[in-house]
Amino acid sequence: MKIKTVDLTRVYHLSSSEITAVNKVNLEVNGAEFIAIVGPSGSGKSTLLNLIGLNDYPTFGKIFVDDADASLLPHRERRKIRLFRIGFVFQTFNLLPTLTALENVELSMALAGKPQKEQRVKAVRLLEAVGLGNRLYHRPKELSVGEMQRVAIARALANDPELIIADEPTGELDSKTAKEIIGLLFEINRNRKTTVIVATHDEKIVEVADTIYTIQDGKLKLES
Amino acid sequence: MRVITMCFRNLSRRRLRTFLSIFGVAVSTCFIVAVGATTSRCVTIMTEMNIFFRGEVVVVAPDVFVIQGFPIGGVIPQSIVDDLKKMDCVEKVIPTLFSFEFRPGEASGILPVNAIIGLPVEEWSRIIGFSTLKSGGRLPQTNSAKEVIVSCSIAEQYGVSTSSKINLRGQELTVCGIIESPSALLGRSIIMSLELAQDVFNYPMQINMAVVKPKPDITQEELASRIEGEISYVMALTENERNELIKPILEAMENWNMAIQGILLFLSIILVAIVGMINVSERRRDFATLDAIGAPLSYVFRVVILEMSLIGFLGGILGIAFGSLAALVLASFYTTIPLAQFFPSIFEIVPPLYMLEIFTAVVVVSCLGGIIPAINATRMRVAEVLRAEY
Numbered sequence: 001m002k003i004k005t006v007d008l009t010r011v012y013h014l015s016s017s018e019i020t021a022v023n024k025v026n027l028e029v030n031g032a033e034f035i036a037i038v039g040p041s042g043s044g045k046s047t048l049l050n051l052i053g054l055n056d057y058p059t060f061g062k063i064f065v066d067d068a069d070a071s072l073l074p075h076r077e078r079r080k081i082r083l084f085r086i087g088f089v090f091q092t093f094n095l096l097p098t099l100t101a102l103e104n105v106e107l108s109m110a111l112a113g114k115p116q117k118e119q120r121v122k123a124v125r126l127l128e129a130v131g132l133g134n135r136l137y138h139r140p141k142e143l144s145v146g147e148m149q150r151v152a153i154a155r156a157l158a159n160d161p162e163l164i165i166a167d168e169p170t171g172e173l174d175s176k177t178a179k180e181i182i183g184l185l186f187e188i189n190r191n192r193k194t195t196v197i198v199a200t201h202d203e204k205i206v207e208v209a210d211t212i213y214t215i216q217d218g219k220l221k222l223e224s
Numbered sequence: 225m226r227v228i229t230m231c232f233r234n235l236s237r238r239r240l241r242t243f244l245s246i247f248g249v250a251v252s253t254c255f256i257v258a259v260g261a262t263t264s265r266c267v268t269i270m271t272e273m274n275i276f277f278r279g280e281v282v283v284v285a286p287d288v289f290v291i292q293g294f295p296i297g298g299v300i301p302q303s304i305v306d307d308l309k310k311m312d313c314v315e316k317v318i319p320t321l322f323s324f325e326f327r328p329g330e331a332s333g334i335l336p337v338n339a340i341i342g343l344p345v346e347e348w349s350r351i352i353g354f355s356t357l358k359s360g361g362r363l364p365q366t367n368s369a370k371e372v373i374v375s376c377s378i379a380e381q382y383g384v385s386t387s388s389k390i391n392l393r394g395q396e397l398t399v400c401g402i403i404e405s406p407s408a409l410l411g412r413s414i415i416m417s418l419e420l421a422q423d424v425f426n427y428p429m430q431i432n433m434a435v436v437k438p439k440p441d442i443t444q445e446e447l448a449s450r451i452e453g454e455i456s457y458v459m460a461l462t463e464n465e466r467n468e469l470i471k472p473i474l475e476a477m478e479n480w481n482m483a484i485q486g487i488l489l490f491l492s493i494i495l496v497a498i499v500g501m502i503n504v505s506e507r508r509r510d511f512a513t514l515d516a517i518g519a520p521l522s523y524v525f526r527v528v529i530l531e532m533s534l535i536g537f538l539g540g541i542l543g544i545a546f547g548s549l550a551a552l553v554l555a556s557f558y559t560t561i562p563l564a565q566f567f568p569s570i571f572e573i574v575p576p577l578y579m580l581e582i583f584t585a586v587v588v589v590s591c592l593g594g595i596i597p598a599i600n601a602t603r604m605r606v607a608e609v610l611r612a613e614y
Contacts, residue, residue: 050606099233
């Protein structure tokens, strides 16, 4: 999945002021890369990821998905891209609390219209792959934070996305669990050839990333 | 997983709130069913009264209140029957005596009863129609016999069977038949000969209504006009006039019933909408996550509407159950018939079709109440929700 942004800008209008969260960002992502976007809190990382993940509309500029302009696509088309081609991992996991680990993973496939039997087989396989084969029927509140993030990763992989967007995936985790999650994302990138874009200020992620960008006051800069 | 299972689990996250909202809907439904069934039973009884004397003119004392074909109080001398028979436009005259009395607590009698009907034995069919008697029963043979027909409901309530003796206002009477009738009026009647009724109620040679059948060549209106012109101190009412007399009462009852039902359903919508909005605002992140992972808006909309309909579904079922019970209690209270006796006829007091109508209305109303929360839920975007949280 190729992503290209041209002068991508997102401005928020607060009561009397304007905040430019993302400022003329030009970014090009080719397939199977592991990209880290590093920056302090409030620098615009999450906003940039929301724009790339088609969860938000840019104020100015354009975003191209496989050379097609996706910046002004209607909600329905964006939803299809998010469902079938992008997987999301959030800092706060965002699992549905009333569903078990298995059901959380199955839900993405159910939304994609996959048969129930296939959903179950694949969800079990994915959860086993992230080391949660023995926690299938546990609800989020019965899991540790590390386990919740693994479920979130399994959910993100459910529809075999070409791109995984992870917004501070280790932000809530202790260093040991964070290392395991980073390993998992790296493995996904290498084994599945899935592009991974991670917003972080975790040094360990930076160490494994192919490309590192820094972001400050909404301006993106290629670091290495 | 099935959406409905998810909705049940979502509702069970806030058990107290869900319980209270179901309870609120159930209370509304209960009132709707109880008030509606009671009103509709009254209306049915009143409307039914008119089927007995279709196409005939009834003659009663002036200013008597007449519910369809049945006068409440007011007597006229029986000699009027002879005056009526003398008129050339009259084919037939049937004198009758009715008493709608409630006398709870009378020591040795079968009272209270709803209606006592007295009419000449040769005219039984006018009242009984196609209703049948329980096996072993028969109609009274002569006008002077001290025999009565008792309705099934009264017989059950007081343990009366064919050949039983009953004491009515100090007179010992024999039950010669027990009538089985779906009619609410006949279901609570003691029917006897006119002569006996006059004797029991101490109205010698008096009646409170004469039913007059016009000859084919004269209309009811013309006959009524002639009767009032030729016989003094009577009121002659045609079928239309009787309908007109009762119409405002029926309309008022039905309008009040509709108004009460409308208000209660509206309150249910408000309740469901408020609960729905609280639920949605509490689960902003869940809905935003669903949107982020690609759930269609229709899916999110469906989840909220389904949750609200489940509240309506459960509240509706509970409300109908309690409302039916309340309708039975009301019927028992107003007729002094023991509650247990009403249980077998619960579907007559609250007809299944009426239950279904109310249930459907409550579920639809709950769905309507869920529309605004559902629209709110579809507007949750992960970028905005997460930004608001941080």
